[in-house]
Amino acid sequence: MPFSSAPREFAAIDLGSNSFHLIIARVVNGSIQILSRIKQQVRLAEGLGEDRILSDEAMKRGIDCLALFASRLQGFEVENVKVIGTYTLRRALNNDEFLHQAKAVFPYPINIISGREEATLIYSGASHTQPEKGRKFIIDIGGGSTEMCIGDDFSPIRAESRHMGCVSFAKRFFSQGHLSEHAFESAYKVAMEKIEDLEGDYCELGWQHVLGSSGTIKTVVSVLRANGYKDGIITLERLNYLIENCLKFNSLYQIQLKGLLKERADVFVPGLAILKALFHTFQIDTMRYSDGAVREGVMYSLDAQFQQQDIRQRTATSLAQQFNIDVEQATRVERTAYQLVKQIPFWHTHSLKQEFYDILKWASQLHEVGITINHNRYNYHSGYILNNINLPGFDNEQQLLLATIVRYHLQDIKLNYIHRTYRYSKRNIITLLRLFRLATLLNRSRQATIRPQQVKLRIDGNTWFLSFEDDYLTNNPLLVNDLNLEVRELQAVGFDLKFA
Incomplete structure (x- = not known):
């Protein structure tokens, strides 16, 4: 489904029993970007008596918070502000009085929803x-x-x-x-x-x-x-x-x-x-x-375009559009990465096999986001962006792994900055990184180089062996030079790469 190029800005407000929350966001390239959040503790539930009457003090705390939200929402059209009231407001027998007072300071309709x-x-x-x-x-x-x-x-x-x-x-x-x-x-x-x-x-x-x-x-x-x-x-x-x-x-x-x-x-x-x-x-x-x-449920209910089965792919697609990624180059890297990852012997039966494949796919699609900042050492910029940007669908460990692979896919590798997590062992992180470095290296000349029809990978401990079809390396001297540079980078951190 094509995404609208015109950003749409909107707000979602949750009038909860403990706190009132305001989120301001916009839809860009089919993905929601959070612009700001405001949370105010109002403790409405403390003011709800056994007779289900909301106290004047609790009402005042809530109305004061809505006045604050209204000042932040100046300029927003009514159709772009969705407000829901939850447990305390639906239980309070005098919630109509709260809604009446709210109208004086808050120009947006409040919808009290069922449990x-x-x-x-x-x-x-x-x-x-x-x-x-x-x-x-x-x-x-x-x-x-x-x-x-x-x-x-x-x-x-x-x-x-x-x-x-x-x-x-x-x-x-x-x-x-x-x-x-x-x-x-x-x-x-x-x-x-x-x-x-x-x-x-x-x-x-x-x-x-x-x-x-x-x-x-x-x-x-x-x-x-x-x-x-x-x-x-x-x-x-x-x-x-x-x-x-x-x-x-x-x-x-x-x-x-x-x-x-x-x-x-x-x-x-x-x-x-x-x-x-x-x-x-x-x-x-x-x-x-x-x-x-x-x-977030209020936000994502605004448009049917969000009802996709793969949230992370939606996020990656949105970022690729936002940062003007070269899609053809990303596809070349992804194909090479997939060709190589199938040859990792100790992942054939690994419980996280599909997750490793997916991480390589998203890294292929997003590793050049930093070019928009500066082509020089863009991998640093890419890693920083992916580590700090909101990535719906990715949990903390997945986001950190993705940012790490992208950050170190070029130039030197700093092993002291790469640590195992509770889900990913250091061996698997290093394997993903080495594999992705090769996938990007083999496509560094972009469309100018004919890709090898087949690359065979054999692993023996810390030594990886790459083999190409006959005469391929002879016909691609620039690639040989890049591979030799990679050999030296890997040797500096205790790994070996051989190719023929």
């Missing part, structure tokens, strides 16, 4: 920004409610919302910040009761991946990483570790854990109680954090 609609938007936001494919279970613990949705790729199958959130549970079970094992168990048991009716249907549907969005899950991941769990994966064992450390304190406000922000301290333990209940009820093994949630 299931919120869950499907969260699903959409995570699905359009994270790399997982197939069936996914996505969970969002908000200030007043928790949303759950199972779906395939971009299509939700079962969406639910339950009245339990980190702010409402803090108010109900941890009054005045009082913390005890009894209070925690009470919150945990109530959370279990609220979702027990979903266990059978959800577990029968099953899933391949579990993702969690929201401030609670983001905070859990941040605390885990700060305390030595660098992969950021949430497990029940790790949740229990956090809970045990929190219960050493007598007040939510006294909790001191590495990575725990002061403004999240009083809602952290209530969120842990809900999250533990979700892990137990649905027998979740592992969960990964998704930074895409309801706001």
Whole structure:
């Protein structure tokens, strides 16, 4: 599908129970680029009484925030601003009064959505920004409610919302910040009761991946990483570790854990109680954090052109257009890389085989993005861009690997700057890098050189052997010169390359 060349700027606003969020973005070459984000903590749920009346103080905090957002949105047409209200606003019996006051300072319509609609938007936001494919279970613990949705790729199958959130549970079970094992168990048991009716249907549907969005899950991941769990994966064992450390304190406000922000301290333990209940009820093994949630879901619901099956390819295509990539050259490099990667013997049965192939494909398509800055040492610029730009569909490790390969595909290799990650061993990273260096080297003369019909690759430890058809190297002396330079670059870091 051809993309419109005229950028379209728009805003998505989520009026949540804990915080109000504003995202301003634009669509360029079929991809969404985030221009700015504003987050204001308003704690609407704190002002929602048992009679479901929203207090004047909570309303004022919300209206003041909307006035701030309105000043940022000056010049935006109404059709380009989408605003949704979630749990607290849909529960408040006097939400019409809030909407009436909002009109005085905020000129855009506010749509208060149902819990299931919120869950499907969260699903959409995570699905359009994270790399997982197939069936996914996505969970969002908000200030007043928790949303759950199972779906395939971009299509939700079962969406639910339950009245339990980190702010409402803090108010109900941890009054005045009082913390005890009894209070925690009470919150945990109530959370279990609220979702027990979903266990059978959800577990029968099953899933391949579990993702969690929201401030609670983001905070859990941040605390885990700060305390030595660098992969950021949430497990029940790790949740229990956090809970045990929190219960050493007598007040939510006294909790001191590495990575725990002061403004999240009083809602952290209530969120842990809900999250533990979700892990137990649905027998979740592992969960990964998704930074895409309801706001991103609103953005990606604006146009059908985003309903593609490969988010990362959409991202790569958009960047290629944005940076005026030479598509024919990218295709030449990609074909050579694919020809070589099939000859890596220890990857034939590797569990990440397809991911390695894909990384080489995207590196081929994007390795020249830095030329728009300066052709001289453009690989440095390309690596910097890919390491720092927003890449929807790529997780942190994939983005770092892509940037590393592109950064070092030319000139010297700095092994001290290349480190293994939790998913990729250093051996595999180096293998990808060496292979991609060869793929770009063999196409350095671009269309001026006749590509070899066949390049054979044999690997013996750190020594790679390249062989070409008869007379090919004789007829391409510039390539021989480039290969000799590559031999010297590799020898400088302890690797060998031989060719004939």
